[in-house]
Amino acid sequence: MPDLFPSLRFARPQPLRLVAALGLGLTLALSPMAPAFARGAPESFADLAAAVSPSVVNITTSAVVAAPTGRGPMVPEGSPFEDFFRDFMMPEGEGGQEQQRQRQQALGSGFVISADGYIVTNNHVIEGADEIEIEFFDKKRLKATLVGRDPKTDIALLKVENGGDLPFVNFGDSDAMRVGDWVMAMGNPLGQGFSVSAGIVSARGRELSGSYDDFLQTDAAINKGNSGGPLFNMDGEVVGVNTAILSPTGGSIGIGFSMASNVVTKVVAQLQEFGETRRGWLGVRIQDVTPDVAEAMNLAVAQGALITDVPEGPAKDAGLLAGDVITTFNGKPIADVRDLTRTVADSPIGEAVPVVVQREGDEMTIDVTLGRRELAEGEAEAEAGDAAPAVPSEVLGMTLKPLDGPTAEELGLPVGSEGLAVVSVDPASEAAAKGLSRGDIIVEAGQRAVVTLKDLSDRIEEAKAGGRKSLLLLVRRGGDPRFVALSIE
Structure with missing residues (x-):
């Protein structure tokens, strides 16, 4: 059961570096050459922290997992903590023991978004859990149920029953955040309980691995256990959900990522209405x-x-x-x-x-x-493609051959597949530089189908006659098509 952060060790600078950075900012603000909009650091984050703390929660999940017997702590296989416990807390020679089933707990963070008990967190915090407990700032504990989750954005929505009187926070506009704006993170780092850290927005629009990624990068300290916690702007609005850190060690090095609120709000609205996403x-x-x-x-x-x-x-x-x-x-x-x-x-x-x-x-x-x-999702993809040789010809730095029946059968292509098979590519050619390789199938040139080498030759001459400097090829590899433009000069 994933517990805190993904194994991609996805975080604020050392305190001395932060002090130095703030000092530089103050110097610039006082310098006569500084821009008129330069600002110093906030005097304190105390009022902001006091205002939003009651809405931030610690999350404890529980599930039955496979764990090794022995004296070391029990952690789920694949957990970000697995390496930590093996390297630092498990005596040498205790790995690889006989597996047994055991109930395991994991920690994360979240925040309340409505008085009637809806709570936002990361999907990886609660994934696989059969029990979810929420600890509030006043130490009250309640059981939570899962409303819905979205692995693509790593967002989950929980619900507790509390009579509709919970303190909550609102989402802000993440698109309004600028690089350099102050932000404050809250959560449960390393299981230490409610904790506050501050920094700036380091970058916007970061992508990690998902199609819908839109992360704010921040140097506010984010560690394991902060997952699912809120990233606040200076108005006390949530502009991001703390999700991951980039780190060679697993600890904070000042590169943290929070899923932008303008992505989260759309996901949460669908989870709240339907219990699932509808894209x-x-x-x-x-x-x-x-x-x-x-x-x-x-x-x-x-x-x-x-x-x-x-x-x-x-x-x-x-x-x-x-x-x-x-x-x-x-x-x-x-x-x-x-x-x-x-x-x-x-x-x-x-x-x-x-x-x-x-x-x-x-x-x-x-x-x-x-x-x-x-x-x-899950429906059949378009036809697969690959290739092999027959009667080759050199064109545009590639050795090509018409895709005949035996070649298609050898490559496992559907009956009737047509195109030009790439037999080999000159390593010094533009085709190689743009990723073409043996086994690719050229199915179009100049946005017209090509079946024979003459078809391709004709397309090249037509492009030259039209004053074009390059020819657009449609290439298939393993069923995945892409366009590549090659120079014909």
């Missing part, structure tokens, strides 16, 4: 529009989300095609893949939304009725 689903595979791809497609700017494949789903039903570049979705400009992924997820399910695309130099608007991602 929009477009049904396309996409990639960013790089400068070379933009040039090959004759796009004015390198932005938007380029569709690489359109399997069965809402996008195909609406008429979107591979090669379309989505520039606006449901009225919101799309800068890149991340923009589109989050915008689609937040868009209404079962309703038609306008999608603006660039297609072969023309702009058009297509209405798409979105499905629900949770229902679509």
Whole structure:
């Protein structure tokens, strides 16, 4: 049962460094050359801490886990504490013993968001637990039930029954936070009980591993046990949920990550209403529009989300095609893949939304009725792809061969698969630099299907005649398509 932080040791500087930083800030504020908006450190965080502390909770979870027998502490396999106890508290030679089942506790943090007892925390704090106990600031303890959870954003919603008189805090606007703004974290670090730390927003828009990641990075001290606790702005509003730290040792080194409140509020609203998330689903595979791809497609700017494949789903039903570049979705400009992924997820399910695309130099608007991602996940992916040799020919730094029946069968491709198989790639070529390798299948060139080597040669000549400097290829690898632009000069 994961207990505190993910094994990715995902945190505030040493006290002396913080003092030095604050001193520098004060010096800049007093300097005649300092910008007019420079500010010194807050005089104290005491009033803020006193105001919000009653809404912050410690969370203890319990579950039956496999644990080694012996004198060492019992921790769940894979827990972030496993290495700590093995290296520092378990005598040498006690690892790898016979396993037995035992009830194990874990600790985390959370915060109350309503008087009637809804509590937000991290999914990894409560995952696998069969008992959840909440300890409040006044030492009162209550059992909690799980309302719903979202592993994709690592958010969970709990509920306690207390007659509707609990102190609570409100969410703030994480998008309004600026790099350098002061923040305060609260939680239960290393099981030490209610604890406050302060720092600044170090960066915004950090991504770790999820499609919907939008983390505020902070140097406020965050440690194991702070998971699920709130990150406050100076108005006492929650602008983030403390989730992870980046550390080679597992301890705080000043790099902590809090899931932005503007992501959390949407998840919590759905968990509260439905007990689960309900995200929009477009049904396309996409990639960013790089400068070379933009040039090959004759796009004015390198932005938007380029569709690489359109399997069965809402996008195909609406008429979107591979090669379309989505520039606006449901009225919101799309800068890149991340923009589109989050915008689609937040868009209404079962309703038609306008999608603006660039297609072969023309702009058009297509209405798409979105499905629900949770229902679509797990459905069959598009056809797989790989490749092998036959009668090769050198083109654009690659040795290519038409994908015939025996080759497709050897590679385990569906009957009727067509394209050009990449037999080998010149290590010094642009194709190699852009990640093409043996086994890739080129299925389109210049946004037209290629089956023979002559097809590719014709596309190259057409691009040159049109004054293009590069040719856009659609390449499949293991069923995963992507566009690659290669120079033809």
